[in-house]
Amino acid sequence: MMDKKIKIYLDLNSIYNKANQTYNEDYMNLCFKFADIADLTIVFSETVEIDKLKKQLTNQRKNVTFFVCESIENINIEIPTPDIKAVFVISNIYTTVKKENNIIRFSLDFDSIENKYSDTSLVSLAKEKLIYNLFSNDFSFLINKDTKNECHFLQYIFQKNNIYSGEILDCCCGVGRHDALLSNYGYEILGIDISEKQIAAANKTNKNRLINYIVGDVRNYKLPHKQFNGAVCMWTSFNYFNKEEMRSFINNIYEGLKDEAIFILDTKNFIYPVQYKTYLKNFENETKKVCILVVKRVKNKMQTSKYIYSIYDKSTQKTNCFIDDELINIYTKTDVINIVQGKFSIIDEYGDYDASAFAEDKSNRMILVLKKYTR
Numbered sequence: 001m002m003d004k005k006i007k008i009y010l011d012l013n014s015i016y017n018k019a020n021q022t023y024n025e026d027y028m029n030l031c032f033k034f035a036d037i038a039d040l041t042i043v044f045s046e047t048v049e050i051d052k053l054k055k056q057l058t059n060q061r062k063n064v065t066f067f068v069c070e071s072i073e074n075i076n077i078e079i080p081t082p083d084i085k086a087v088f089v090i091s092n093i094y095t096t097v098k099k100e101n102n103i104i105r106f107s108l109d110f111d112s113i114e115n116k117y118s119d120t121s122l123v124s125l126a127k128e129k130l131i132y133n134l135f136s137n138d139f140s141f142l143i144n145k146d147t148k149n150e151c152h153f154l155q156y157i158f159q160k161n162n163i164y165s166g167e168i169l170d171c172c173c174g175v176g177r178h179d180a181l182l183s184n185y186g187y188e189i190l191g192i193d194i195s196e197k198q199i200a201a202a203n204k205t206n207k208n209r210l211i212n213y214i215v216g217d218v219r220n221y222k223l224p225h226k227q228f229n230g231a232v233c234m235w236t237s238f239n240y241f242n243k244e245e246m247r248s249f250i251n252n253i254y255e256g257l258k259d260e261a262i263f264i265l266d267t268k269n270f271i272y273p274v275q276y277k278t279y280l281k282n283f284e285n286e287t288k289k290v291c292i293l294v295v296k297r298v299k300n301k302m303q304t305s306k307y308i309y310s311i312y313d314k315s316t317q318k319t320n321c322f323i324d325d326e327l328i329n330i331y332t333k334t335d336v337i338n339i340v341q342g343k344f345s346i347i348d349e350y351g352d353y354d355a356s357a358f359a360e361d362k363s364n365r366m367i368l369v370l371k372k373y374t375r
């Protein structure tokens with residue numbers, strides 16, 4: 001359903017290639033996606049392509065408005081009213097995110113993000129993410145996930161494998177949103193995360209003698225030998241690792257797990273061919289109203305995402321906006337099988353936290369239950 005309360009202005013001038021008089025195809029596809037979630041105005045200049053382009057766009061979407069103008073900076077953008085939740089202006093002329101009068105301006109520089117980070121480890125990008133650092137105290141609220149349901153699912157898997165107590169390692173634990181419930185179920189938890197801010201928030205919320213945290217890098221943190229009855233790595237966290245780092249991570253966890261222990265690896269299931277995805281999230285609590293515009297591109301076995309947050313503080317009546325870029329590696333089941341070979345076998349696979357069966361062509365998630373090989 002289209003949410004008329006969101007307005008998006010998309011500048012095509014900034015992606016027009018004068019030399020061959022064309023617009024970037026990927027970007028054009030993206031325009032149509034925005035029309036699913038918002039009132040979309042497409043801004044473009046008088047070019048030779050104009051008629052063809054207009055026809056192409058109106059054939060596919062009836063709810064698109066056009067604005068012909070040399071520069072997006074020259075048009076009068078509607079300022080958000082209490083009725084309109086957010087206004088986004090997207091143009092590749094912006095080098096940083098800009099916010100004035102609660103109008104958020106940013107670019108979709110997917111290629112430059114991919115080029116900047118594809119040769120390096122993506123953990124460095126994770127370390128810079130604002131949601132993990134600046135907003136760690138609001139993390140659980142901002143991500144708006146059904147943590148209780150995820151914990152029930154984890155308990156179900158552990159019990160199915162006769163693990164009713166003992167120590168569980170929460171790899172890349174973030175603010176430890178699963179740990180309070182897991183400890184209520186009778187497990188002792190050790191959470192490890194590379195972000196000091198996330199661990200500080202975890203320690204603040206989960207004060208419990210059965211839960212401990214350390215700031216550490218799961219790719220090489222020296223774990224005590226055969227101490228843990230189980231391990232989890234929730235919510236697409238290992239996707240920051242390249243294949244070599246993933247191997248070190250797996251070897252490391254293997255060392256720390258008892259014989260017969262299980263390791264639950266949870267990642268998004270990326271269904272091909274996916275090029276672009278856009279969606280909006282709106283939610284609120286007693287103090288804040290949040291609107292998040294998410295734009296994702298899947299390409300070259302990587303997913304590049306932009307999260308544009310608009311957070312309205314009910315007491316100060318001010319809106320704070322920020323943007324987080326993210327790049328992650330896509331792992332298929334075959335990739336995981338190849339990496340864990342000789343250390344773990346896959347004993348179960350699920351397509352979501354409701355314990356539904358995994359189907360590569362349609363599941364939302366890929367949750368693999370690995371069992372340690374014993375020698």
Ligand SMILES: C[S@@+](CC[C@H](N)C(=O)[O-])C[C@H]1O[C@@H](n2cnc3c(N)ncnc32)[C@H](O)[C@@H]1O
Nearest residue numbers: 123126172173174193194195217218234235237
């Ligand atoms: C998507 S969040 C998931 C957090 C948590 N598992 C959850 O479900 O809420 C990914 C987390 O991985 C952490 N992380 C990334 N690379 C890491 C590494 N090499 N070692 C430990 N933590 C890492 C980040 O700091 C971040 O907290």
